[in-house]
Amino acid sequence: MTTTKFLTDEHLSGRVFDGGWTTVASVSDVTEPATGKAIGKVGMTDAAGIAGAAAAARKAQKGWAAAKPDDRAAVFPKAVAAGYEYWDEIVEWIMRESGSVRAKAEFELTLSLKAIQIAGAMPYEAQGLVLPSETGRTSLAKRRPLGVVGVIAPFNFPLYLAMRAVAPALAVGNAVVLKPDPRTTICGGFVIARLFELAGLPAGVLHVLAGRGDAGEALCSDDNIAMIQFTGSTNAGRMVGQNASKHLKKVSLELGGKNSLIILDDADMELALKNAAWGVYLHQGQICMSAGRVLVHKSIIEEFSARLAEKAKALPVGDPMSGTVALGPLINQQQLDHAKSVIEQSVAQGATLLAGGTTDGLFLAPTVLRDVTPAMSAYNEEVFGPVAVLVPFETDDEAVQLANDTEYGLSAAVVSKDVARAIALGERLNCGLLHINDQTVNDDVVNPFGGVGASGNGTSIGGPANWDLFTEWQWMTIKGTPPAYPF
Known part of the structure; x- marks a missing residue:
């Protein structure tokens, strides 16, 4: 050098x-x-x-x-x-x-x-x-x-x-x-x-x-x-x-985007958790492709939400120049205030706060919100912060309906051991970027990158x-x- x-x-x-x-x-x-x-x-x-x-x-x-x-x-x-x-x-x-x-x-x-x-x-x-x-x-x-x-x-x-x-x-x-x-x-x-x-x-x-x-x-x-x-x-x-x-x-x-990461009932739990944590918390969630909704099959959401909360609490937050941390600060006070407002509004509307929600300067602790419904701020707004928004579903049709329930259409991902099932579901999603058995944040440079709708x-x-x-x-x-x- x-x-x-x-x-x-x-x-x-x-x-x-x-x-x-x-x-x-x-x-x-x-x-x-x-x-x-x-x-x-x-x-x-x-x-x-x-x-x-x-x-x-x-x-x-x-x-x-x-x-x-x-x-x-x-x-x-x-x-x-x-x-x-x-x-x-x-x-x-x-x-x-x-x-x-x-x-x-x-x-x-x-x-x-x-x-x-x-x-x-x-x-x-x-x-x-x-x-x-x-x-x-x-x-x-x-x-x-x-x-x-x-x-x-x-x-x-x-x-x-x-x-x-x-x-x-x-x-x-x-x-x-x-x-x-x-x-x-x-x-x-x-x-x-x-x-x-x-x-x-x-x-x-x-x-x-x-x-x-x-x-x-x-x-x-x-x-x-x-x-x-x-x-x-x-x-x-x-x-x-x-x-x-x-x-x-x-x-x-x-x-922007309000991107869905869909975890089907047959997904490998450990891999699904890693995909969710990366897609939600990478760069403090300040990415247009971040997983803005994590749609989890009702049969596994109890275990999934509890383990994601554990993972969120264990992620180190701090000054990137100080050593090995997983999350740094949000870009400014305005962005922090927006993310905190979405969290507080959603909890007031009935969401369950399983982890995070606290701030220190421009640092926002990795957050997990469960029991999020279409009536809540976290379901509808692009947070642009480290907030996992967990939404349950029972059928593949319902997962498609929830994922498409937004004006945005940037990125989506489906995690399942049954690749044919995941592809069939994914082809019904309104998005410019689709990833099977991966999370929503992807760009290889060689690929056409673009969204539909408000994205x-x-x-x-x-x-x-x-x-x-x-x-x-x-x-x-x-x-x-x-x-x-x-x-």
Whole structure:
């Protein structure tokens, strides 16, 4: 590993990235949620800053798109190499800024570098089709870059959920303006800027600017931005979709979920418990794919709920930088207050609190709620916290009805020893992601990722879907001589 710093005091002194590191008038402190300490400063952009970045990106994009495939492809392995060179420092930034435990931070960096690596092959892939046509005429369908892609990324998997859009968008010849979440600008923005800067990406092709709502609105309305790729809450996604569509931009929305993990009566109890704990408590439940409902067959829910409560009570909670813990802090007080409110409302409505529910600073103890019914807050709301919501069912038909009883449609999972039964049940679920004998939190990078209903607008990102998302079709015909039309 290198002895030089990946991010220096200069990078963290209140700047934005526009191909270089530029100081701006507005500066915000970056706070470590586990301790409340300030760990750096980032520049905050406004609508005018977005406009300038979008114009500069559009200018730079033309040269980038015209570059030889070899030249574009060469950038990506260098970015991957930089990620491995500065592995420890990047992992610590993810831990400190987003509250991730080390295992989650390392997994996120692994996914992010894989996304860069896969994107690096895209300049060499087929970029169109030869269509049927008459003799003497060639008919082509070509994929062309959109121009400038605006990426608005969230706080929970800040590096990966930005990188999965930034890397393929760049690979096919677009420029990118990335607006990371203000709470995770360093690990979700500046890390990406540094990786591609060190890899030799031409200046101006990538801009990273933190900002609040006005910056996001400007990104959605700017004439130089061809597309918005947004990952975040459903409420914010609706506003982004409305604003961007009004300006006739292509829009990709990856939104929230109320995902069901269905435990059938024949499931291996120990494996089902491990799947449930991982799907519910990973990264404090702050994942759009988290198991928001654990549907458990009535015949086994007594044992299942008691053993899950034991497991929850045994999971260590604390500052990720202090040692081996399973859960870190929630991202901020607002998110903690929301999760605690859902717990308290549900208990008042009749749910049984078997474990957790207590807080210390931004730490929420792993929680288990049993006897949850469709009338309760925990059944309906996306908690985005470490809360297991246990709902009983008696038949496969009832499990399907409960799982589909939501406006969301992101991820679902079924655990059973009878794979054919699990598949038959799973095929009736309204979801974009389905896992048999696994839990709900899954992404291999190579797969199309997207939800239905309130979980997205029908687009997918990842793997083969990236060509559809970050390019547009152009139809082109070629004849040796012009035809003699009748007039």
